[in-house]
Amino acid sequence: MSGSTVVPAPIPAAARTGKAASAGGREDKPLKRLAIHLILIVTAIIAAFPILRVFSVALRPGNRLLDSTFTLIPEGATLESFQHVIGDTELPRWLFNSMVVTTGTSTIGVIIAATSAYAFSRYKFPGRGVGLTTLLATQLIPAAMLLVPIYILAVQLKLANTYIGLVIALSVTSVPFSIWILKGYYDTVPIELEEAARIDGCSQLEAFYRILLPLSTPALAIVFLFNFLAAWNDFFLARILISKEELLTWPLGLQRFQQQFQTQWNDLAASSILISIPVVLLFLYSSKWLVSGVTAGGVKG
Amino acid sequence: MNLDAVTTAIGQVGLTLIVIAALVVALEGLLYVLLIRVIKTRYAVPIMLVAPAALGLLILIGYPLLWELNVSFTKMSLRNFRDPGFLGLANDMFLGLDNYVEVFTKPVLKLTGFWQLFAQTVIWTSINIFFHVSLGMGLALLLHRKMRGKGIYRALIILPWAVPQVIALLIWRTEYNFEFGAVNQLLGLIGLGPYPWLSDPFWNFTAMVITNVWLGVPFMMVIILGGLQSIPYDYYEAAEIDGASSRQAFRRITLPLLRPVLTPAIILGTVWTFNNINVPYFINQNELETSDILVTALFRQAFQYNRYGDAAAFAFVVFAILLVFTVFYIRRTGSLKGAYE
Numbered sequence: 092m093s094g095s096t097v098v099p100a101p102i103p104a105a106a107r108t109g110k111a112a113s114a115g116g117r118e119d120k121p122l123k124r125l126a127i128h129l130i131l132i133v134t135a136i137i138a139a140f141p142i143l144r145v146f147s148v149a150l151r152p153g154n155r156l157l158d159s160t161f162t163l164i165p166e167g168a169t170l171e172s173f174q175h176v177i178g179d180t181e182l183p184r185w186l187f188n189s190m191v192v193t194t195g196t197s198t199i200g201v202i203i204a205a206t207s208a209y210a211f212s213r214y215k216f217p218g219r220g221v222g223l224t225t226l227l228a229t230q231l232i233p234a235a236m237l238l239v240p241i242y243i244l245a246v247q248l249k250l251a252n253t254y255i256g257l258v259i260a261l262s263v264t265s266v267p268f269s270i271w272i273l274k275g276y277y278d279t280v281p282i283e284l285e286e287a288a289r290i291d292g293c294s295q296l297e298a299f300y301r302i303l304l305p306l307s308t309p310a311l312a313i314v315f316l317f318n319f320l321a322a323w324n325d326f327f328l329a330r331i332l333i334s335k336e337e338l339l340t341w342p343l344g345l346q347r348f349q350q351q352f353q354t355q356w357n358d359l360a361a362s363s364i365l366i367s368i369p370v371v372l373l374f375l376y377s378s379k380w381l382v383s384g385v386t387a388g389g390v391k392g
Numbered sequence: 393m394n395l396d397a398v399t400t401a402i403g404q405v406g407l408t409l410i411v412i413a414a415l416v417v418a419l420e421g422l423l424y425v426l427l428i429r430v431i432k433t434r435y436a437v438p439i440m441l442v443a444p445a446a447l448g449l450l451i452l453i454g455y456p457l458l459w460e461l462n463v464s465f466t467k468m469s470l471r472n473f474r475d476p477g478f479l480g481l482a483n484d485m486f487l488g489l490d491n492y493v494e495v496f497t498k499p500v501l502k503l504t505g506f507w508q509l510f511a512q513t514v515i516w517t518s519i520n521i522f523f524h525v526s527l528g529m530g531l532a533l534l535l536h537r538k539m540r541g542k543g544i545y546r547a548l549i550i551l552p553w554a555v556p557q558v559i560a561l562l563i564w565r566t567e568y569n570f571e572f573g574a575v576n577q578l579l580g581l582i583g584l585g586p587y588p589w590l591s592d593p594f595w596n597f598t599a600m601v602i603t604n605v606w607l608g609v610p611f612m613m614v615i616i617l618g619g620l621q622s623i624p625y626d627y628y629e630a631a632e633i634d635g636a637s638s639r640q641a642f643r644r645i646t647l648p649l650l651r652p653v654l655t656p657a658i659i660l661g662t663v664w665t666f667n668n669i670n671v672p673y674f675i676n677q678n679e680l681e682t683s684d685i686l687v688t689a690l691f692r693q694a695f696q697y698n699r700y701g702d703a704a705a706f707a708f709v710v711f712a713i714l715l716v717f718t719v720f721y722i723r724r725t726g727s728l729k730g731a732y733e
Binding site: 141216262337366 | 397398401402404405408409412413416420435437438439441442444445446448449451452453455456457459460463531534535537539541544545547548549550551552553554555556557558559560562563564566567572574606610663667669670686687688690691694695700703704707710711714715718
């Protein structure tokens with residue numbers, strides 16, 4: 092990275108570096124302040140509107156689905172839709188499938204990326220530069236390009252329509268990005284710490300497991316989260332690899348609700364809310380770290 | 393959903409985890425012994441650490457790429473659905489470079505040709521990046537100050553990024569419905585529309601752009617806000633003492649110091665937008681061919697028309713375009729230099 096102004100050492104700290112700057116100094120004139128608040132309020136409404144509307148649709152009773160009013164709490168508001176999607180549809184099953192696949196994926200992804208990133212960060216070896224470039228280049232491959240061969244490969248290995256096939260396919264797709272982020276983070280940890288440990292009698296690998304990995308917990312958490320979100324939101328790999336009803340992940344299931352607008356608009360809305368709430372909370376909580384993770388991986392070497 | 397299914401699922405995935413972990417350890421151990429004892433190389437440790445990732449990528453990206461390359465020289469399709477073997481030479485499926493030539497000379501889809509798709513992709517990418525960066529920058533500058541409710545604004549504006557994309561897109565798709573969707577109903581309140589968002593080529597493309605701008609601004613805003621926060625306030629004070637106007641300060645201090653954040657964010661954003669299959673796929677739902685960009689055309693060619701040979705050649709052309717752009721841009725801006733040290 093040219094000039095180390097942007098992403099200083101450990102990632103959580105990077106989000107809070109703006110002690111002196113973040114406040115931005117002196118107060119603005121009242122009129123300017125008003126204008127700024129107005130613009131921000133309008134933007135916030137545009138950003139949140141579709142989501143607020145989904146809430147209102149989810150609360151509508153069955154006979155008012157196509158109401159054209161825009162009240163947040165509709166007339167005769169009811170939680171029927173939520174009861175319906177939890178009790179009468181396959182939504183719980185889809186969520187469970189997604190949860191199983193996503194957890195497996197993120198675990199494997201983090202394990203594989205953590206060790207490789209260590210090699211890229213601490214060693215010079217033949218093929219290192221080529222390897223890093225290749226990892227970047229994989230990010231340019233259009234998603235649709237690999238779907239046909241991956242499907243055929245999965246069929247040949249009898250992994251189509253299994254959790255395992257989907258887990259393996261998904262965990263590998265996030266590996267290049269994870270390696271870049273972790274390498275960027277490891278690079279910011281002084282190598283002297285490991286050298287000191289080695290003088291005290293640790294082997295090279297012990298130094299990695301005992302010194303660097305514990306110090307990298309925040310970065311590992313970010314990578315886990317990245318893998319988690321990528322797998323949780325994946326649609327296309329699941330679409331080609333999974334067709335059995337009982338293995339559908341939530342994006343595949345949800346698409347079925349959406350295809351029948353009239354009858355199931357409120358089911359779609361209620362399930363969307365149930366699926367989103369945990370992810371959105373997790374995301375808002377961790378967004379600072381996520382972002383410094385992106386820039387650390389992309390900018391910092 | 394019953395208890396049996398739950399335990400089977402957890403058992404399967406748990407077992408996979410254990411098997412994969414065991415394989416990784418076995419592979420590393422084997423390599424280590426081999427490299428240290430037999431070949432006696434000093435690179436034993438890094439090679440062994442990289443091996444699992446390399447193997448995984450080789451199987452799931454390397455092999456599929458080779459397969460695509462092989463198929464791109466053959467006439468494999470649903471009608472010719474046989475294992476082509478090496479270049480299809482053995483079973484009369486070999487076409488040579490015909491598929492590559494046809495990408496440029498024949499319509500890629502039913503009606504739409506390569507150059508139209510390329511133009512649409514360039515327009516799609518540049519409009520989106522323009523709005524992502526300019527709106528993201530504007531909002532970041534507004535939020536980068538002492539003010540009440542800053543956290544609330546930030547949390548609300550970030551929502552489009554936080555909601556799972558498939559959900560956001562399914563919602564937008566529903567809201568574009570001609571009669572019942574909120575978009576036309578809202579426009580009706582101010583006397584505009586209704587517009588055929590889903591059936592007319594122009595309005596459909598516009599709908600895609602609107603949706604993607606809505607989705608992409610928060611990412612840029614948060615990235616730029618992070619960059620702004622790392623610029624020390626002293627610089628602005630010094631500039632003010634020297635009599636610089638706020639516009640000068642923005643051009644001479646803010647922009648140059650934002651560059652290390654902005655450049656990779658723009659590269660990343662461009663690649664993501666260019667390769668964005670989710671937004672066109674869900675907003676258009678594979679209905680209008682005219683709304684396709686290169687990557688959705690690729691998906692359609694492979695999965696709707698099942699022309700695997702054509703699609704493979706087309707895929708390499710699309711990949712090459714993106715590769716040339718990225719290499720050129722990275723060279724010119726000199727970003728990523730530090731990564732290889």
